[in-house]
Amino acid sequence: MNIVFAGTPEFAARALAALYEAGHSIPLVLTQPDRPAGRGMALQASPVKQLALARGSEVFQPVSLKDAEAQERVRQAGADVMVVAAYGLILPQSVLDMPRLGCLNIHASLLPRWRGAAPIHRAILAGDRQTGVCIMQMEAGLDTGPVLLSEALDIDARDTASSLHDKLAVQGARLIVDAIGRLPLPAVVQDVSGVTYAAKLDKGEAPLDWRRSAEELDRQVRAFNPFPGTTAVLDGAALKIWQAFPVEGNGVPGTVLAADKQGIVVACGSGALRLTELQKAGGKRLPVAQFLAGNGVAVGASFVLPKAS
Structure with a gap:
């Protein structure tokens, strides 16, 4: 497959690495602009950017995908599918419609539970016994799209957000490779009666x-x-x-x-x-x-x- 990838933190980098190893062509990688970090507050590239540059992909770091110039750059990549994982920018409908097979999101919860920004933290905080990863066909709404593939994961009694993140990152990387290899997959509409929202941590x-x-x-x-x-x-x-x-x-x-x-x-x-x-x-x-x-x-x-x- 010809894939455009959009992601920023280590969770996304795990998935990107798995897609490279599976042999897919990834001509364009989108990630957040470099941010100040560390005691010296020097600009630091995201884990996704660091990996993409090391593997020879073009890196694009727009502050928004709403303008025509940014959208044209994505369109020129000619993606069969776009994979999104913890990217941090909203994808307009025009971008969602570009890839032949649409845009797939790797979400670290069992949707419709814990839509939103902090599903790993909220699952632990709520005392959930299980979480997991969903591969979702993206829509304009916040994590509202139908689920193509999902897999549960037990939450250990001593899991922290860090340890659970690492387990889910490995799981998500494996599932996105599996999902892309099996496209097109049947899409299961989310049951709205089970919706909860994982608000950003404050x-x-x-x-x-x-x-x-x-x-x-x-x-x-x-x-x-x-x-x-x-x-x-x-x-x-x-x-x-x-x-x-x-x-x-x-x-x-x-x-x-x-x-x-x-x-x-x-x-x-x-x-x-x-x-x-x-x-x-x-x-x-x-x-x-x-x-x-x-x-x-x-x-x-x-x-x-x-x-x-």
Whole structure:
């Protein structure tokens, strides 16, 4: 197949690599413009751009696909099919109509559950037992198109957004190669009764509210790892909590019940949370034993309760 690929982060790069390895021709790759990153805030190419350049594809980085010049560049590629994965730009109907076999999207959820920007994080946060990948025929609506191929994946009890992302990236790469090799595939219309939306993560969601259950807070810590990380305040110091486990325990929410090399145990609305990896502002992520070696935490101390939303 002659494929135009559109994607930006590592999730998309995995799929692009699989399409190259399957022997498809990819004359044009679309990706987001280079962004400032790192401490020096130097412009950094996306993982997709880096891979595309290494494999000899032309790279196009428009700020929009709504203007005629950008659309003409895509049209000239003469794609049989366009593959889209975590691209970050809206594709106008005129672009969706260009490829002979349309545009296929790799979406990291079992549609219609978790349409939108952050399906991996929202699945963990909600306590879902399963997620997966759908290969969807794209329409103008947000993840509304019919599903051509799907496969479920169990969510492990200790999965973070990072670990689940990596599993789904591998799954998505395999499924898109399979789907393209079997086109045309029957299209299954999504059941609108099961629609949920995976809103983009907001840093305002990061604070841990100790009045909630330990199980909910455990899911929050895992869903927000690596971005944006969950936050808490103890003795005036802002902390990020990177790893925690629900345990038995009772007390006033936010109260430290124990603090040793096994963890800092904090009372929750029900149960308790054992914090095992923490980070002070400006510091490094540390296992709890190292954290406590440089930061005393007294039993009976209280984490700040955020304002109730």
